[in-house]
Amino acid sequence: MLQATLRVAPITFRNREAALVLLTDLTERLILEKELEYHAEELKRYSESLARINGKLTIMNSITRHDILNQLTVLLGYLEIAEEECRETEVMESLSRMKFSAQNIREQLEFARDYQDLGVREPQWLDVRWQVARLRQDDITITTKIRRLEVYADPLFGRVFYNLLDNAVRHGIRVTEVRVTTRIEEDGAMSIVWEDNGIGVREGEKEKIFRRGYGNNTGLGLFLCREILAITGIEIRETGECEKCARFEIRVPKEGYRIVQKPATVPDRA
Template identity: 50%
Template sequence: ITVRKQAEAELLQKHEDLQTVHEELATTEEELRTSFDDLIESQRQTQESERRLAAIIDFLPDATLVIDEDGCVIAWNRAIEKMTGVPKAEMLGRGGYAYAVPFHGEARPVLVDYILRPDGIADCPYDVRVIDGEIFEAEVDLAYPGGREASLMIRASPLYDQGGRRTGAIEIIRDITESTVMKREIECHVAELSRQANRLAAVNKKLNLMNSITRHDALNQLMILLANLSFAREAGDGQDISMYLSRMKDAADRIGRQIEFTRDYAGLGVQTPEWQRISDVIRSAAPDGLPIEDESGDLAVYADPMLTRAFANLMDNTMRHGESASRVRVRHWLEGSGGLVLVWEDDGIGVPPEEKELIFRRGFGKNTGLGLFLIREILEITGITITETGEHGKGARFEMRVPDGMYRV
């Protein structure tokens, strides 16, 4: 009996254990069912979110494509279909840079691919701007979407899931052809307006200078001429008036040279600069001047057609102010910066150190003070500068620096 009761007790305990296990299993089953329902709902919500996202991408006004981590297309919206002429059905699921073909005519990495491998951005053929460390932006000219030329603004960025894991990349493409063309047209108009403004400024400068010469310089000489004419008339019989006549002639000569300068200055910059062989210019400019040792060879410079007048004024300056000058030497050498130095030097008395810059100012000097001023104005039209670098007492040396691209040797 004892054994039987013990067996019944054990059986009862096992039944209770089984009942407990059954209840635990039922609870676990309910929890699993709840978790499964939650998972199904989560999947449904995820799918709904993906559907909404896909719909949003599909109806974005800008052409958009999305690739996964393997570089396969998972989104190809309506705008990019219209831009490229390639339907979504032909592009979804494709990899191997197939999405580049409609734009570049070949399978090759585009901006979105460098999101997946940013370490290769240095090899990107675009001029890329990096925004916030992970967004790439670039402008691409002359791409060929749909067989036409275009300018495109492209922006690519990574895509992440809710856990922060990167799942792919998205590229948005905007056609900015019209705005680019408009921008270039505006830049051209601005450049043209700037050129016109510069021309007007140059014309105004000429008018002011010629007005100054006409109203001030020439009027002063006319007053000197008339004053000496009055003195000559008032002279008594037998009185020597040669001094008055000499002053009158000097004043008349200065007026003539001033008028000649205004004629030359008015023509400055009117004609297009041209290539001119220095040897030919020298022969035309100073046929009756001092002997010239011409070492310029085949050197030609791009300058205003009045370059001959500049060299004529250099010879006139040498003959008027060189005093003991007996010859002129013309030579040149190349500079390390790519420019060229053309030198006009004589063996006269030279220029005092304190006057080396003053001689190029209008009105400075013993004559009209216009010759060297005009030379600098002529040369500056094509960026040529001139300075006096000679040693006083040994001769004047005028160095003309010609920019790179403005000379031929």
């Protein structure tokens, strides 16, 4: 069935009054609009169905991880007891390897949890000093003079500093101090600098350490750091000196940070 619009407008043609009649065929346009509406409804139904399925999978994964982590805690506890009571060298070595494997499994499960949450929630403005102030590690002093800096990042942003501290403990060997400072670059970007007094990173490994699976342990911590930061265009690189220090520079683009008027109240220990 033909569907059209009719428009009539008065005009003057050769000094005579006339009428301009415009007839527009809307049939194909209306058919296309109905098809688009139909496909939009279909897409909505598929999206809702997919959201329900993802929700169920997320719940199942969370429950499964929780149960496995609980069992790993029990396993690690018994391995600790077995190591204390064992007197045979070969058996102790086997127990040590079992403990190492169990710890790696726990870390992989925790990584899977964080990676699943990566990018799920909207980025937000986060106080950098507060994220650093939450860190605690025996025998390591963490200092920072950052006061009023906020960055626009994924809510998992705090995990970056946690993983950098864990990396210092695992690989820095002699780390006793960590300093977190900032500087503004020539192009207006902000660099957050994390520096420790450990043994540093060898020249040929400065980029490799961010690869998934690289290193002596699970090789997931620094990989996750880069993934978290990349969501909002933040970069991270290692610029320290081998045998002197490890230094991680987190480069925040000009539009990705702001200086707030009042710093958040945080513990004095940071």
